[in-house]
Amino acid sequence: MLSERGAEVISIPVTESSPPADGLVHLEEAIRHASVGDIIAVTSATASRVLAAFSMPTSGVSVAAVGPATADVLERNGWSVDIVPKRHTAADLAVELGSPSGTGRVMYVAAAAPRPEFAMALQASGWIVDHVVAYETRAVIPDPAVVDLAIAADAVIFTAGSSVRSWLQLVTSAETPPVVTIGPATSETVRAEGLTVAVEAAVQSIEGLVEAVVDFVGDA
Numbered sequence: 414m415l416s417e418r419g420a421e422v423i424s425i426p427v428t429e430s431s432p433p434a435d436g437l438v439h440l441e442e443a444i445r446h447a448s449v450g451d452i453i454a455v456t457s458a459t460a461s462r463v464l465a466a467f468s469m470p471t472s473g474v475s476v477a478a479v480g481p482a483t484a485d486v487l488e489r490n491g492w493s494v495d496i497v498p499k500r501h502t503a504a505d506l507a508v509e510l511g512s513p514s515g516t517g518r519v520m521y522v523a524a525a526a527p528r529p530e531f532a533m534a535l536q537a538s539g540w541i542v543d544h545v546v547a548y549e550t551r552a553v554i555p556d557p558a559v560v561d562l563a564i565a566a567d568a569v570i571f572t573a574g575s576s577v578r579s580w581l582q583l584v585t586s587a588e589t590p591p592v593v594t595i596g597p598a599t600s601e602t603v604r605a606e607g608l609t610v611a612v613e614a615a616v617q618s619i620e621g622l623v624e625a626v627v628d629f630v631g632d633a
Contacts, residue, residue, distance in 0.1 A: 427579035433546040449473030463547040465490035507534035574602030
């Protein structure tokens with residue numbers, strides 16, 4: 414989409430996802446045993462893509478997604494998403510879920526080692542959190558020549574916090590071009606890692622990200 418708008422795009426995979434060691438057995442069982450009052454929560458599009466390969470549980474189970482991009486993956490595959498916070502961060506999703514009226518359980522579908530804040534916030538509110546591994550993420554070392562090209566770019570785009578951390582294993586913050594992010598969750602990681610967000614997409618979607626990049630580079 415950026416190329417169609419006239420941009421020269423340098424694609425640098427810095428992470429890759431793979432199925433968990435259990436081959437998604439835990440996830441399949443967790444979905445099958447979900448019961449009335451349970452909440453299935455996802456905070457990444459990658460987790461949504463894995464989850465969407467399964468059939469949605471029977472009625473009475475709510476589905477919560479961190480933002481519209483994450484929700485869209487599920488909805489395009491026949492899932493109904495009940496909860497999306499107005500601000501698209503895991504912290505805001507935890508606030509949106511509030512406290513359970515009784516003994517509540519959240520099935521948190523995520524990477525093998527997600528940031529712990531979301532689960533901790535839910536537990537502090539009284540939820541029982543079942544972390545279900547949907548995928549594992551590991552860093553990928555790209556061609557140094559491609560990294561050198563990226564350092565000279567007008568902007569670097571991040572769509573996930575894991576990519577931010579992997580990028581900073583390759584270059585320094587001083588070498589990083591102006592940062593464009595897909596939304597608040599990624600922006601939080603960018604700032605936590607000592608970088609500055611030049612622009613954040615107003616709409617958390619690939620289309621919104623493209624518009625943000627085009628507007629920023631065009632004004633730069």
